[in-house]
Amino acid sequence: MSDLKVPGFQSSELIAGIAKTFEGYSEDQKKAEIKKTNGIFELQVTNDQKETAIWTIDLKKVGEVYKGSAKPKADVTIILSDATLGDLVAGKTTGQKAFMTGKLKAKGNVMLATKLGGVLKGPSAKL
Numbered sequence: 517m518s519d520l521k522v523p524g525f526q527s528s529e530l531i532a533g534i535a536k537t538f539e540g541y542s543e544d545q546k547k548a549e550i551k552k553t554n555g556i557f558e559l560q561v562t563n564d565q566k567e568t569a570i571w572t573i574d575l576k577k578v579g580e581v582y583k584g585s586a587k588p589k590a591d592v593t594i595i596l597s598d599a600t601l602g603d604l605v606a607g608k609t610t611g612q613k614a615f616m617t618g619k620l621k622a623k624g625n626v627m628l629a630t631k632l633g634g635v636l637k638g639p640s641a642k643l
Contacts, residue, residue, distance in 0.1 A: 520583050522569040527561050527601045531571045534636070535581035546579035553635060555628040558590035563598040573635060592624040594632060605636050 520535055521528035541549065553575035562568045572586040586593075596604075600619045603609045611633050614620035622629040 520571065520581065522583070524563050524565060524567060525561060525569050525598050527559075527569070527571075527598050530601065530605055530636070531559075531581060534573065538579050538581060541579065550575050550577070550579050553631050555591040555625065555631065556586050556588070557628075557632055557635070558586040558593040559601070560593060560595045561598050561601055562596075573632075575635065590624060592622055592626065592628045592632075594629060595621040595623070604633065607637075 520532045538546065538549075556576045557573040559571045559573070560568055561571070569583075570585055571581060571583055572590065573581050574586070576591065596614065596619060600609070600614055604611060604614065604620075609619075611620060611630065615622065615629075
């Protein structure tokens with residue numbers, strides 16, 4: 517999991533926490549989460565130094581998190597800042613509010629992006 521962490525990104529801890537949660541799931545729990553979400557999310561996160569880190573959350577086939585671009589192609593790509601991702605997880609803002617204020621951009625299946633909140637909030641309760 518340490519390979520998920522990127523220096524200079526607070527989001528690294530969050531992503532590692534999501535991955536740890538997925539690893540702790542039984543096969544039945546993974547299948548249920550995949551069935552409920554059925555999508556591949558690519559997160560493109562930019563920090564204050566304008567560096568970008570990319571993580572993929574695959575909840576379509578295998579139920580895993582990895583660093584780098586989605587393989588196969590993501591169903592939705594979420595582009596946001598490190599701070600905005602932290603605010604989403606902390607509950608300080610919602611995905612809809614971030615999208616409407618321009619803090620979050622989505623490419624691809626925008627309706628699928630609405631399911632990301634549940635994916636992020638599930639593991640954050642266990643962090």
